[in-house]
Amino acid sequence: MIQIAGLVKNYGVTPVLRGVQLHVAAGEFVTLVGPNGAGKSTLMRIVATLLKPTAGEVKIGGWALPQHGDRVRRYIGLVSHQTLLYGDLTAAENLHFYARLYSVPDAEVRIGRALKQVGLAARQRDPVRTFSRGMMQRLTIARATLHEPEVLLLDEPYTGLDQDAAQLLDDLLLREQADGRTILLITHDLVHGLDLCDRMAILNRGKIVASLNSHEVTSSDFLELYAAHTGRKEAAGGK
Amino acid sequence: MAKLALSLPKRGRWQVAEQSQGIPVARPQATTSSFWTAVWSIVWKDLRIEQHTRQTLSVMLMFSLVVVVMFNFALSTDLDAARQVSTGLLWATIILAGTLGLNRSLSIERENQTIDALLIAPVDRRGIYLAKVISVTIFTLLLEVALVFIFTIFFNKPFWQPAALLVLFLGTIGYVAAGVLVTSMTIQTRSREVLLPILLLPIVLPLILPAAIATAEIVSLQPQMDTVNSSISLIAAYDLAILAVGFFSYPFLVES
Amino acid sequence: MNMTRLNRTVAVLNVLAFLSLLVSIGFIFLYAPVERSMGNVQRIFYFHVGTAWVGSIAFFVALVAGILYLWRPQRRWDTIALSSVEVGLVFLTVTTAAGSVWGKPAWNTWWEWSPRLTLITIAWLVYAAYFMLRGAIEDEEKRGRFAAVYVIVSFVSIILAYVSIRIWRDIHPVVFGGTLESAQGAEQGLQDIAPGLASMRMGITLTVNVVSFSLIYVAWLMNRIRLQLLKDQVTTLKMRVAARLQGG
Secondary structure: OEEEEEEEEEEOOEEEEEEEEEEEOOOOEEEEEOOOOOOHHHHHHHHOOOOOOOEEEEEEOOEEEOOOHHHHHHHEEEEOOOOOOOOOOEHHHHHHHHHHHOOOOOHHHHHHHHHHHOOOHHHOOOEHHHOOHHHHHHHHHHHHHOOOOOEEEEEOOOOOOOHHHHHHHHHHHHHHHHOOOEEEEEOOOHHHHHHHOOEEEEEEOOEEEEEEEOOOOOHHHHHHHHHHHHHHHHHHHHO | OHHHHHHOOOOOOHHHHOEEOOEEOOOOOOOHHHHHHHHHHHHHHHHHHHHHHOHHHHHHHHHHHHHHHHHHHHHOOOHHHHHHOHHHHHHHHHHHHHHHHHHHHHHHHHHOOHHHHHHHOOOOHHHHHHHHHHHHHHHHHHHHHHHHHHHHHHHOOOOOOHHHHHHHHHHHHHHHHHHHHHHHHHOOOOOHHHHHHHHHHHHHHHHHHHHHHHHHHHHOOOOOHHHHHHHHHHHHHHHHHHHHHHHHHHHHHHOO | OOOOOOOHHHHHHHHHHHHHHHHHHHHHHHHOOOEOOOEHHHHHHHHHHHHHHHHHHHHHHHHHHHHHHHHOOOHHHHHHHHHHHHHHHHHHHHHHHHHHHHHHHHHOOOOOOOHHHHHHHHHHHHHHHHHHHHHOOOOHHHHHHHHHHHHHHHHHHHHHHHHHHHHHHHHOOOOOOHHHHHHHOHHHHHHHOOOOHHHHHHHHHHHHHHHHHHHHHHHHHHHHHHHHHHHHHHHHHHHHHHHHHHHO
């Protein structure tokens, strides 16, 4: 579903991504981890059609980016670390707006259902800026999945969530996965990411340095591996 | 293309309703109707926010009042002088208050980075530009309704005449068309609000000068209609040219 | 591209530009006749028209470079646009200063808010703001894109202003000081000058000046572009050194 090959992105003369290689199959749940500054968010923005790659190939559903960005946008849902919600609109109004942008059919029914799913039906007439971080994040998920995207991209969705909210997000993600969506999750919460996904990939210094089936490794093994892959590089960088 | 066909689940979701020869074709998004649906939904959203907060209009109006009172105070020794400069003052007030409206309207999209949501939606980027022009124009026109009322009372000149209103309407479109384009740039820079007037005011002067001259003619005792007519055609030409430039170059300002 | 050494074309252009400046000064002071009503002050007129011509060419070049940048975002288009606006702004300033010196004996005032002078002021402000915009953006690629869009908008706006002073003057020769305007405009300036040999000599001097100022513009632009390329080279080298130090 998502094919990335030899992806390079430079900001000016500073390289951020140096030849990223990543395939995400349809229906697969891949978690991407890496230290700060590894280029995770840049990679996410490129896949989300928000940023143009400097070189290399990015395809979603077989369509090459950025040329065919307008063809794949309908199939993408994005949860970024910003809420992408209008604080001065109510929860229902926010969803209505996005439903119209995506020309979602039966908007009323879907919005009602989505609000119920994320447990915000009672607060739907309140302005979003009065919501807690957790509620906002739940609404963000509802917004991102309202048009039933094939590909769900999540950039650090756990930031600022308490235990309960994180649990709710986990449940939502598992439900989305059961629905057959392709999910790409970026997080720095290693263990959390490992539990949910099918495959873990480690991004360090603009490259995928490891990719492994998460059902086959224990979390302690993975932590060791992560330290080896990112720590070694950093030690080298410190010389 | 074939890959998309394979990857799509077989539950028959609504997006893949259009299947031709087994290859699902992502809906071409560039149809006219979907373009205008997107434009109007963004305008609707902006109006809704304003309905909830009333921030843009109230700030613009209060600012205008302050400007008018301040100038009246400065010119109070000579009421005739105040009347003489009233058209210039009207336009100066509009463009200064307008920068507040522009900044507000475009910074809304930066607050929670909702601009990203607009950009990943299957919406033509030029539609976002048009929508922003429409909604800021609506706010500015509403402000002008109040200003026409105030200026007619304070300066005892017939600003409510249809010709004057037409000039106001056309001038506002061109001003906002240039304004949305420039604000989309300045809002993404370090200096943000500070930079907007420096960039925008010189660019709209070629529009504001004929607009102010035409308005002055219209409200004068013996208006010279050929000046008014030529000014109006100049304003219309500016509107069309800047709208065209904005329409085609806006995507370059939001893509990176 | 290795630009550390002075490119031969640039070197030749520099010499040519210098020589042509000498020639045009020679023409202005030795060849061109003394103008009847204004006397020797009129000689500044050749400088005025020459620089004004280069100013408009420079901004047009910037417009084209801006469009090309949006079409194919390559660094060189941005470099050309930046260099051209910079040189153009200098010439525009010279035009204004020369015009002001000319205006004092002609209209007995340094400055007159006539449409044409208002237009020049607007153009000056618009293009000066171009550097404000550039200065406020860190990211090089974004700076290029924004600057390109801005240069296009500015040009359209200036063109409209130019059209508008034309239209107004046609309708209101008296209100906007038709005689003043025609004395001040380049083409009209020539028409007002006495017929015969004198005006032919003036015409030749003007042509020589326009050509030599164009040469100066091209040379200046090339030097400015070269300077920018050197700057870029330095940045790249710095980055490389930093990367080497960091990477061990």
